[in-house]
Amino acid sequence: MQLLALDNETLGWGATPVLSGVSLTVDQGERIALLGPSGVGKSTLLNAMRLRMTDRRVALVPQENGLVAQLSVFHNVWMGRLDDFGTARNMRTLLWPVGRERAEVDADLARTGLNGLGRRRVSTLSGGQKQRVALSRALLRGGDVVIADEPVSAVDPAQSRELLSQIEASFATSILALHDVQLALDHATRIIGLGRGGIVLDAPSADLTIPDLMGLYA
Structure with a gap:
């Protein structure tokens, strides 16, 4: 089933084409996986x-x-479900x-290595922890597809x-901008490379090697 199609389109922000x-x-x-140097247009x-x-x-x-930043980890993760409920329910969840x-949120925090941090204020977290809170929110929301912009750039390779792997287990379809070509080869079934103001590579990851992808950054 086709989820989307773009046909010879110009994309940008406002009147500025990218x-x-x-x-x-x-x-x-x-x-x-979307690959390419910073500023090339992945976002x-x-x-x-x-x-x-x-x-x-x-x-x-x-x-x-x-x-x-002023709210707890729990409340930030629960935001992934806000549009499932009305205003009254969301206000009650905010307050009580x-x-x-809490158990639903805690289950996804455990999947991202944030066990026991549900009551912590986000402003007290490290960059990597904040990134995992954002991913926990996406996991709680669930859905047909996840779109993520550098979702693991602030954590170590093992994490x-x-x-x-958690993304792969939770979403049938994923579209991720990544910074690590080996991660892209290991995770993605298809890699899209950007450069020179457009798409310069679009191929199954099984047909590509690290040298192929490093050419995007030359």
Whole structure:
């Protein structure tokens, strides 16, 4: 099943083009990694893909995490479910979360290595912990697809692999901007490389090697 299609499109922010001539489709079940140097347009492409999937339940992990620093880890993770409920229910959860809600969040915090941190204020966490809170929020939300912008850039290689395994186990389809070419080869079924204002590589990961991908950064 096709989830989205872009046909010779120019993508950017406001009136400023970033990528041109972009044509691609995404099918259900694909694990896609976007690669390329900083500023090449990975976030722009992820945003365009998100906007084309308004009819799908999409979990997001934005590059800057999208957390509210003054609130607890629990409340930030629960934000992944806010649009499932009305205002009254969400206000009650903000003020008096019940045990079942805490247990749901705690289960996903355990999957990202944040056991016991549900009551901690996000402002007290390290960068890597904040990144894992954002991923926990996506796991709690669930859905047809996860779109994540550098979701493991602030954690060590072993944690990165474990977190990507959690994504793979939770979402049939994933579209991730990654910074590590080996992680991309290990996790993705398809790799899209960006450069020179457009897509310069789009191939199954099984057909690619590290030298192939390092050329994106030359």
